Amino acid sequence: MDREYKRRNFITTFTKGNIFSKLSYVFCGLANIRYGQVTKGLLFLLLEACYLIFLFTTGVNLLRGLATLGEHEQGMGYNEALGIYEMQAGDNSMIILLTGVVAIVVTICFAAIWLFSISSGENARFNHDHGHHVNNFIEDVKSLTNENIHFLLLAIPVVGLLIFTFTPLIYMILMAFTNYDNEHQPPGHLFDWVALDNFKTLLMSSEKLSQTFWPVLGWTFIWGIFATFSCYFGGMILAMIINSKGIEFKKFWRTIFVVTMGIPAFISLKVVGTMLGEKGIFNVLIQKWGWTASAVPFLTQANYARVSVILVNFWIGVPVTMLMVSGILMNIPAELYESARIDGASPFVIFRKITFPYMLFVTTPYLIANLIGNFNNFSAIYFLTGGGPMTLDYYKGAGKTDLLVTWLYKLTADTNDYNLAATIGILIFIISATFTLITFQRSGSMKNEEGFQ
Amino acid sequence: MNNKIVIGLKTEYLLRAFIAVVIGFASILLPFTSADAGRKNMLSTMMNVLSADNSAKISFFLYLAAALTIVSLVLGVISYLKTGVKIVKAWMFVQIFATFFWTTLLFALKLILEESGIEDNFLLKNAGFGFWIGLAASYCSLVFIMKLAEVNVGYIVLTILGVMWMFPILWILLTSLRAEQGYYVGYFFPKHLTLKNFYDLFHNSAVPFGKWWLNTMIVAVCGCVLNTLIVLGTAFILSRTRFSGRKQFMNILMIIGMFPGFMSMVALYNILKGLGLNQSIGALIVVGAAGAAMGYHITKGYFDTIPKAIDEAAIIDGASRLQIFTRITIPLSKSIIVYQVLGTFLGAWSDYIFPRLLFGDRQSSYTVAVGLFWMTDFRRIDSYYTQFAAGAVVIAVPIVILFIWLQRFYVEGLSGSVKG
Numbered sequence A: 001m002d003r004e005y006k007r008r009n010f011i012t013t014f015t016k017g018n019i020f021s022k023l024s025y026v027f028c029g030l031a032n033i034r035y036g037q038v039t040k041g042l043l044f045l046l047l048e049a050c051y052l053i054f055l056f057t058t059g060v061n062l063l064r065g066l067a068t069l070g071e072h073e074q075g076m077g078y079n080e081a082l083g084i085y086e087m088q089a090g091d092n093s094m095i096i097l098l099t100g101v102v103a104i105v106v107t108i109c110f111a112a113i114w115l116f117s118i119s120s121g122e123n124a125r126f127n128h129d130h131g132h133h134v135n136n137f138i139e140d141v142k143s144l145t146n147e148n149i150h151f152l153l154l155a156i157p158v159v160g161l162l163i164f165t166f167t168p169l170i171y172m173i174l175m176a177f178t179n180y181d182n183e184h185q186p187p188g189h190l191f192d193w194v195a196l197d198n199f200k201t202l203l204m205s206s207e208k209l210s211q212t213f214w215p216v217l218g219w220t221f222i223w224g225i226f227a228t229f230s231c232y233f234g235g236m237i238l239a240m241i242i243n244s245k246g247i248e249f250k251k252f253w254r255t256i257f258v259v260t261m262g263i264p265a266f267i268s269l270k271v272v273g274t275m276l277g278e279k280g281i282f283n284v285l286i287q288k289w290g291w292t293a294s295a296v297p298f299l300t301q302a303n304y305a306r307v308s309v310i311l312v313n314f315w316i317g318v319p320v321t322m323l324m325v326s327g328i329l330m331n332i333p334a335e336l337y338e339s340a341r342i343d344g345a346s347p348f349v350i351f352r353k354i355t356f357p358y359m360l361f362v363t364t365p366y367l368i369a370n371l372i373g374n375f376n377n378f379s380a381i382y383f384l385t386g387g388g389p390m391t392l393d394y395y396k397g398a399g400k401t402d403l404l405v406t407w408l409y410k411l412t413a414d415t416n417d418y419n420l421a422a423t424i425g426i427l428i429f430i431i432s433a434t435f436t437l438i439t440f441q442r443s444g445s446m447k448n449e450e451g452f453q
Numbered sequence B: 001m002n003n004k005i006v007i008g009l010k011t012e013y014l015l016r017a018f019i020a021v022v023i024g025f026a027s028i029l030l031p032f033t034s035a036d037a038g039r040k041n042m043l044s045t046m047m048n049v050l051s052a053d054n055s056a057k058i059s060f061f062l063y064l065a066a067a068l069t070i071v072s073l074v075l076g077v078i079s080y081l082k083t084g085v086k087i088v089k090a091w092m093f094v095q096i097f098a099t100f101f102w103t104t105l106l107f108a109l110k111l112i113l114e115e116s117g118i119e120d121n122f123l124l125k126n127a128g129f130g131f132w133i134g135l136a137a138s139y140c141s142l143v144f145i146m147k148l149a150e151v152n153v154g155y156i157v158l159t160i161l162g163v164m165w166m167f168p169i170l171w172i173l174l175t176s177l178r179a180e181q182g183y184y185v186g187y188f189f190p191k192h193l194t195l196k197n198f199y200d201l202f203h204n205s206a207v208p209f210g211k212w213w214l215n216t217m218i219v220a221v222c223g224c225v226l227n228t229l230i231v232l233g234t235a236f237i238l239s240r241t242r243f244s245g246r247k248q249f250m251n252i253l254m255i256i257g258m259f260p261g262f263m264s265m266v267a268l269y270n271i272l273k274g275l276g277l278n279q280s281i282g283a284l285i286v287v288g289a290a291g292a293a294m295g296y297h298i299t300k301g302y303f304d305t306i307p308k309a310i311d312e313a314a315i316i317d318g319a320s321r322l323q324i325f326t327r328i329t330i331p332l333s334k335s336i337i338v339y340q341v342l343g344t345f346l347g348a349w350s351d352y353i354f355p356r357l358l359f360g361d362r363q364s365s366y367t368v369a370v371g372l373f374w375m376t377d378f379r380r381i382d383s384y385y386t387q388f389a390a391g392a393v394v395i396a397v398p399i400v401i402l403f404i405w406l407q408r409f410y411v412e413g414l415s416g417s418v419k420g
Helices: A010-016 A019-023 A030-036 A036-068 A093-129 A137-143 A151-175 A197-204 A208-242 A251-261 A265-275 A281-286 A302-331 A334-342 A348-374 A378-382 A402-411 A418-442 B010-030 B042-051 B059-083 B085-115 B129-148 B154-176 B196-202 B207-240 B248-257 B261-275 B283-295 B297-304 B307-314 B319-329 B336-352 B351-359 B366-373 B381-417
Strands: A075-079 A084-088
Touching: A010 A019, A010 A093, A010 A302, A010 B085, A019 A030, A019 A093, A030 A036, A036 A093, A036 A137, A075 B261, A084 B248, A093 A151, A093 B283, A137 B042, A137 B154, A151 A418, A151 B207, A151 B248, A151 B261, A151 B283, A151 B319, A197 A208, A208 A251, A208 A302, A208 A348, A208 A402, A208 B042, A208 B085, A251 A302, A251 B381, A265 A302, A265 B154, A265 B336, A281 B085, A302 A378, A302 B319, A334 A348, A334 A378, A334 B154, A348 A378, A348 A418, A378 A402, A378 B248, A402 B261, A418 B085, B010 B042, B010 B129, B042 B059, B042 B085, B042 B129, B059 B085, B059 B129, B059 B248, B154 B366, B154 B381, B196 B207, B196 B248, B196 B381, B207 B283, B207 B297, B207 B319, B207 B336, B207 B366, B207 B381, B248 B351, B261 B351, B283 B297, B283 B336, B283 B351, B297 B336, B307 B319, B336 B366, B336 B381, B351 B366
Parallel strands: none
Antiparallel strands: A075 A084
16 A cells, blocks of 8 residues: 655645545545544534535525625515505615625635635544544544644634624725715615725825825825824933933933823823813913914914824823833943943934934834824824814815824714725725835844744 | 043033023123013013012012022132032032023013013013023023033933923813813913812713723723733734744734724624624623734734743643643733733723714713713813813823833833844
């Protein structure tokens, strides 16, 4: 008998396999049953049966609904039994889309189980043919605490992510290719697939939407860059001052700044927002002090508002960087500083040639993550200005300090333009992905995750 | 030029400090008031304020700024002639106060000049150049004297920044204690202090703050336990074990994470409605826990720094992977656990968007974030502002204390994960 000692992959399991292996592509778990893992095999078979029952009772209809997103609009229809016209409930595109997505996700899950059952059956065959021990069901369960611990510990997170993150996300991504806007609200109206129309109107039409999108995108970038780097350098300088020689009560100083971090962001933002109002305490005080003659429109005039949000973000963000940088500063080898000092380097040169390069090297991934985080910094904008000041130049609802994310939120919450919101979401994804790819190429810590082990 | 060497002093700064103090003194004799008031110098302005019928109480800022500048000059002359550590230290303290009072003039000058009838509608930018030179000279003198006395100049920056950072916090504290209701008040310090705002917060039928607080506490505590366990488990698997599909799993998580989080909230809301979970705080906990695995990065980074040899030794001793996780990895990760718990706890108090969407108008389910935001709506802000401030204080104080107490772990957790 000629046994091959090479493991078979997904295709060769079928081509080279015996009748059981081949049949287990149709009847899941057959190979497991044949080679002694009866319970496991039956479980696979049961799961397959469940899926097939689901598919043929409801699944097919759900998937078919995805193609049309509903055909019967709600309206007056003729009831032949009663012989009168009456209001008839129509299809609800939103529910059809949602249940369709659920059917797709269930199918994906089953596909995963199917693949798993095949490889599991092949393993059983391999072990059996080579005279190894074939685990029985109890041993399989026990292996969950050891070599198969990833199934045990990842089960809950994966299920949670599938239901509460993955499914809604697919639903929302699909929505970007429909016309589910404020004029197509189910159940009164149906919406339909429109392919890439939303992207076209948003990116390159002469309509107001496109005239809103590009300035908002521009401000998102300006904001992201200013917010990130101001906090980065501010925090670094602050940490260096606190950690420098001759400053007593380092812990006291650190605590003063850390207090702002301990306060939930929405509270401090909301408080500062009310302080910056036209009759808020800042305006009251600066007039009292004789700094200006009239109230400053901190949050109500576009350019002032933009500077204000960056400054307030600075107030909130600097302590975070300060804490992080404090930790890294202590890791910089002291010999570097000593030798630099002996060579007669001034404090500025030491910063430029030692501290900063080291810091930049260590914190590049953090910096990029922070940049992406700031592009999506919903709370800093929403709690402070609410995106305002509003302007007639923009599509309804968008204001001069709106970022893409806050605009996205407004489109779903206020104007019900779900398709546009989804489209913007995908565009944000593309931006974030680009920056993440750059990080991947640049940073050693992501490539070499075992560097410290 | 006498180049004295005194231990404990950097005498090369002596001359600069001395010149700065002289300039500061000279500025007292330069035009101080605005052109409308005849560009009088500081001394004659002082005389006018002194002789005014109803000069403001804070006029002593002006007197002290001028007086201490003169004292500083005298001390400067003495320390220039007879340099010593003690005299320089005294000089520095005098200059610290002089600079302090010069700085307060930035805020108080308008009041002082207007109350004593010297100026009308005074604006700071119209002040004479003597004022600005005096202000700048006082800071320069302070810097040079501190350098002379080998004291870190960073204290000046830290003090100024510290005041700026504390200002909004002080304001919200004072507002929460303010007896006068309303949002628009024209002064910083309350006229009457009271604890009534705190009492009202918990005894107002329109604002069930106690219920909100309890809701948030439940969400926060459950979240701390569930989310931390899930994150630790996920991070452990991704960091310490190798299995097929691991890289792909991490990539999928990363891709999902790049979509803005609340893009999917509408769909999520519909799903929860379908499951009959909407408008309950249980949904908030479940959704929070379900998405927790996405935040595994920092914890994984921390686990990556634990030497693999420890695991290998345990395996040789016959430990299972689960035992390694519970008996070795977790006890070694105190700081990252604290970091994670703290982050989740804080997050529960500030999470706004999803609870807002989830609870709609059902006030009894609100968390404090949604509730406090509701109170600062423009229609309600005037009647609830002091209570809002009290609510903010009630939430912030325990968290701040917790945070200050545990900040060491926070730093360790963060710096363990960031590496080159």
